[in-house]
Amino acid sequence: EIVLTQSPATLSLSPGERATLFCRASQSVSNYLVWYQQKPGQAPSLLIYDASNRATGIPARFSGSGSGTDFTLTISSLEPEDFAVYFCHQRDNWPPTFGQGTRLEIK
Amino acid sequence: EVQLVESGGGLVQPGGSLRLSCSASGFTFSIYAMQWVRQAPGKGLEYISGIGSNGDNIYYADSVKGRFTISRDNSKTTLYLQMSRLRPEDTAVYYCVKGIAASPGYYFDYWGQGILVTVSS
Numbered sequence: 001e002i003v004l005t006q007s008p009a010t011l012s013l014s015p016g017e018r019a020t021l022f023c024r025a026s027q028s029v030s031n032y033l034v035w036y037q038q039k040p041g042q043a044p045s046l047l048i049y050d051a052s053n054r055a056t057g058i059p060a061r062f063s064g065s066g067s068g069t070d071f072t073l074t075i076s077s078l079e080p081e082d083f084a085v086y087f088c089h090q091r092d093n094w095p096p097t098f099g100q101g102t103r104l105e106i107k
Numbered sequence: 108e109v110q111l112v113e114s115g116g117g118l119v120q121p122g123g124s125l126r127l128s129c130s131a132s133g134f135t136f137s138i139y140a141m142q143w144v145r146q147a148p149g150k151g152l153e154y155i156s157g158i159g160s161n162g163d164n165i166y167y168a169d170s171v172k173g174r175f176t177i178s179r180d181n182s183k184t185t186l187y188l189q190m191s192r193l194r195p196e197d198t199a200v201y202y203c204v205k206g207i208a209a210s211p212g213y214y215f216d217y218w219g220q221g222i223l224v225t226v227s228s
Binding site for chain 2: 050
């Protein structure tokens with residue numbers, strides 16, 4: 001199965017700063033990479049699908065890029081509600097797999 | 108509004124059984140694949156089972172194959188997960204998850220709040 005490695009494990013930033021999160025796949029997943037946000041005590045919610053498409057209602061400060069094995073989630077200017085855990089997910093190969101998550105915390 | 112509400116979790120002894128249910132509303136349940144994804148305490152997400160819109164295209168992760176059975180009742184808009192021969196490593200929050208297509212294997216646009224299953228003596 002495809003292993004997704006997210007980095008960093010924890011990212012400490014302040015509101016207003018730019019956040020860059022990475023997800024690397026053990027083999028190519030084309031552009032079939034998805035990002036979810038999980039706030040404490042809540043279920044994950046869809047952010048970005050197929051590497052770069054924002055889900056309905058997701059603010060423009062969230063953007064995704066990449067293809068093949070290397071992907072990036074960028075939050076251009078952090079809002080207080082953005083501090084959460086972010087997971088990547090590949091749907092190119094069976095079984096679907098998830099990264100271990102990046103915790104974005106307030107500095 | 109899409110709602111996915113899980114029930115049936117709780118504490119069970121190793122080797123025991125449990126049946127999870129997920130009641131769905133706010134969308135046409137019968138045309139979308141549904142999945143179960145779990146999250147062990149402090150860990151990441153694990154896709155464990157998926158079922159196509161018609162009850163076909165069933166998938167199980169190796170970790171649960173032969174012990175868990177996924178099913179759905181489109182007339183009741185309900186998804187099920189029958190879990191047997193439970194192990195301590197099955198302890199997790201189990202999420203009911205809606206896919207964006209009729210077959211499993213796409214991405215997931217709605218998640219339930221999750222239900223805790225604890226396997227312990």
